Amino acid sequence: MLKLSEHAHDSKQSCAKEKKIPNLNESFSSFGDSVGILNAIMNLNILAFVFKNEVHCKMCNSGLDMQVLKGKSGLAITFVLKCFACPYRAEFSSSNFHEGTQIATINTRFVYAMRSIGKGAEAGRMFCGVMNLPQPPTKFSPYGKRILNAAKLVYEDSIQNSAKEAICEIEGNKNIAVAVDGTCQKRGYTSLNGVVTVTSIDTGDGDSKAFDAVKKKNIYGNEYPVEKLECIGHVLKRMGTRLRRLKAQIVLFSLNILYA
Secondary structure: OOEOOOOOOOOOOOOOHHHOOOOOOOOOOHHOOOOEEEEOOOHHHHHHHHHHOOOOOOOOOOOEEEEEEEEOOOOOOOOEEEEOOOOOOOEEEEEEEOOOOOOOHHHHHHHHHHHHOOOOOHHHHHHHHHHHOOOOOOOOHHHHHHHHHHHHHHHHHHHHHHHHHHHHHHHOOOOEEEEEEEOOOOOOOOOOOOOEEEEEEEOOEEEEHHHHHHHHHOOOOOOOOOOOOOOOOHHHHHHHHHHHHHHHHHHHHHHHHHHH
């Protein structure tokens, strides 16, 4: 894996795809410091050939020999460049590291990718084996905690911005009806994995447990308290169920009297 700086595009002149993938026709030296990282899978034999034949030592202008050091940094590998003619030597990693740690960011990205498609460490090892990549980290849990903390920061910022946007759309009215619903990975509320959705609508709706969870979190702050509005569809459903049950009981009672 080679780390390449991601080019930031003007959001007004670029589509979503352009903002995600930089224009590789431009020079990477012109990108400067930008948000995000672009990773590429590369054949290291090609890279070694380029260093040997196309890149020259800055001390004696000879070719450079590329070596790969074995390490325990998962997908991050260490390259060593040695001059064929002089003592010049340079060492660099294929990934940067989280500040103040020895945790390679490419490993965090890999764990995040596996979790995003519902796969774990075993699937990650199989993928890397088939692709002839270095073996990924043996334990996903340390990276999972880091990803969880980052996800919390993102979602808290996102919901705050969503609330402000919704208020602006209705000219400052903070009384916004929303639909709240939730689901778990497994039935019976025994799963540790679940999701809650809150959607702005004209009339409120929502599962009681999902609403209680949202209200307890106080995610919009004290300035925007969450209140539940009963949806007429839920009322009709409950009323219809009770009326059908009552009808069945009346019919059964009438038949008992008739045959008595």
